[in-house]
Amino acid sequence: MAFFSAIELVCDKESREPLVPYGKDPDGKMKKLIGLLKEKGFMTYSHENMILISPPLIITPEQIREEMAKVDEVLFIADEMAEKA
Amino acid sequence: MSGESIKYNHCTYNLQSWSKQKGLDPIPIEKTDGIYMWDYDGNRYTDMSSQLVNLNVGHGNRAIIDAIKEQAEKYCYLSPSYGSEPRGELAKMIIELMPDNMGKVFFTNGGADANENAVKIARMFTGRQKVFSRYRSYHGSTYGAGNLTGEPRRYPLEPGAPGFVKFFDPYIYRDNLPFKTEKEASEYYVAKLREQVIYEGADNVAAIVMETITGSNGVIIPPDGYLQGVRSICDEFGIMMICDEVMAGFGRTGKMFAFENFGVKPDIVTFAKGITCGYVQLGGVVVSKDIAAYFDDHLLSCGLTYSGHPLACAAGVACLNFYKDTNILDNVNRSGAALAECLDTLKEKHSSVGDVRCIGLFFCNRACM
Numbered sequence: 001m002a003f004f005s006a007i008e009l010v011c012d013k014e015s016r017e018p019l020v021p022y023g024k025d026p027d028g029k030m031k032k033l034i035g036l037l038k039e040k041g042f043m044t045y046s047h048e049n050m051i052l053i054s055p056p057l058i059i060t061p062e063q064i065r066e067e068m069a070k071v072d073e074v075l076f077i078a079d080e081m082a083e084k085a
Numbered sequence: 086m087s088g089e090s091i092k093y094n095h096c097t098y099n100l101q102s103w104s105k106q107k108g109l110d111p112i113p114i115e116k117t118d119g120i121y122m123w124d125y126d127g128n129r130y131t132d133m134s135s136q137l138v139n140l141n142v143g144h145g146n147r148a149i150i151d152a153i154k155e156q157a158e159k160y161c162y163l164s165p166s167y168g169s170e171p172r173g174e175l176a177k178m179i180i181e182l183m184p185d186n187m188g189k190v191f192f193t194n195g196g197a198d199a200n201e202n203a204v205k206i207a208r209m210f211t212g213r214q215k216v217f218s219r220y221r222s223y224h225g226s227t228y229g230a231g232n233l234t235g236e237p238r239r240y241p242l243e244p245g246a247p248g249f250v251k252f253f254d255p256y257i258y259r260d261n262l263p264f265k266t267e268k269e270a271s272e273y274y275v276a277k278l279r280e281q282v283i284y285e286g287a288d289n290v291a292a293i294v295m296e297t298i299t300g301s302n303g304v305i306i307p308p309d310g311y312l313q314g315v316r317s318i319c320d321e322f323g324i325m326m327i328c329d330e331v332m333a334g335f336g337r338t339g340k341m342f343a344f345e346n347f348g349v350k351p352d353i354v355t356f357a358k359g360i361t362c363g364y365v366q367l368g369g370v371v372v373s374k375d376i377a378a379y380f381d382d383h384l385l386s387c388g389l390t391y392s393g394h395p396l397a398c399a400a401g402v403a404c405l406n407f408y409k410d411t412n413i414l415d416n417v418n419r420s421g422a423a424l425a426e427c428l429d430t431l432k433e434k435h436s437s438v439g440d441v442r443c444i445g446l447f448f449c450n451r452a453c454m
Binding site for chain 2 (some may be wrong): 001002003004005006007008009010011013016019023038041042043044045047048050052053054055056057058059060061063064065067068071072075076078079081082083
């Protein structure tokens with residue numbers, strides 16, 4: 001087990017088309033998702049179509065669950081983006 | 086100073102990395118503790134990226150702060166040619182954590198110059214010039230390290246230095262090829278790499294440089310057999326295997342170093358980030374006993390004013406002791422299981438989540454193939 005993880009966002013699970021094209025984010029989708037996490041006090045960054053999650057190694061399971069619930073909420077917006085794409 | 090003044094100075098006088106400068110909105114931080122930070126209005130933020138995947142021990146680690154203070158009272162700096170207690174002690178501690186083939190440490194300021202010096206060392210040792218690295222990779226953005234980097238942060242350096250050859254990562258999810266097993270996938274990727282090495286002229290390839298687990302470019306975990314296969318290519322052609330452990334090293338993958346997950350012994354390892362967790366900046370290159378012995382009689386043509394900075398090394402000693410005394414790997418494995426569970430649930434639940442990757446989720450990756 002590790003604290004080195006990525007969530008890869010796609011338009012469609014079947015085709016695996018990335019939510020944003022390589023090296024670009026013309027509609028600011030990833031920026032928006034990271035901004036929504038920031039509003040909830042969840043600080044991290046993205047790269048391409050991925051949200052990176054790599055908390056300090058001292059984090060507890062309770063803290064993980066509390067924080068990941070915020071990601072769950074924000075991913076509903078990502079789902080909407082994927083549906084519209 | 087108020088939060089607003091801090092923000093004003095930041096936006097007016099600082100050039101912030103990797104950003105268009107207009108419209109930046111930095112959070113002014115007043116205090117920090119563990120995984121949390123607070124702004125000047127008392128709002129709390131959780132650090133879920135360990136800053137830049139370096140703050141492994143979290144904020145406000147008392148043991149490291151005290152070690153820096155204690156060292157500062159003795160002396161803050163000695164040039165690399167003087168004997169310094171924390172410099173030698175930290176190198177010894179790092180070698181003790183490494184596989185039995187590793188011999189000595191060359192300290193740098195951070196990860197980028199660690200990778201640059203690793204390349205220089207590999208070239209001096211082998212007498213060869215070409216260096217292989219991967220497209221989906223980040224090894225730094227200074228001129229030398231930036232030539233190793235394969236992703237778009239390399240573009241401003243182009244056309245770049247000659248002799249830097251790129252190959253593709255074993256990115257199973259995105260490649261979407263019909264592999265039945267990890268072994269089959271590894272055989273495919275290793276064979277492609279071997280072919281490319283031969284086409285480039287294997288006799289002139291000094292090193293293959295890889296993030297053991299690709300970090301910022303998406304935590305791309307190599308299938309089992311891949312790194313072992315790269316090791317075989319390196320053995321076959323006398324090429325140095327360089328594992329960049331800048332991000333993955335020091336506990337982040339549940340082992341002290343990520344390559345331990347795959348049972349391989351590199352020739353050169355680069356590190357930074359988790360060695361001091363940013364309390365003072367430090368990086369370095371660990372070389373094999375063979376390479377170390379070569380430089381007994383050959384000039385090591387590498388140098389930095391701050392190589393093995395005493396304050397940084399004192400922080401490093403305290404940091405490694407903290408990992409050991411608190412059994413940090415146990416916590417990574419225990420709390421990491423909670424993270425893996427959450428990630429699995431998110432993948433099931435959300436239509437936009439194509440893949441989730443962390444090393445504990447090996448089996449999930451396998452199921453996705």
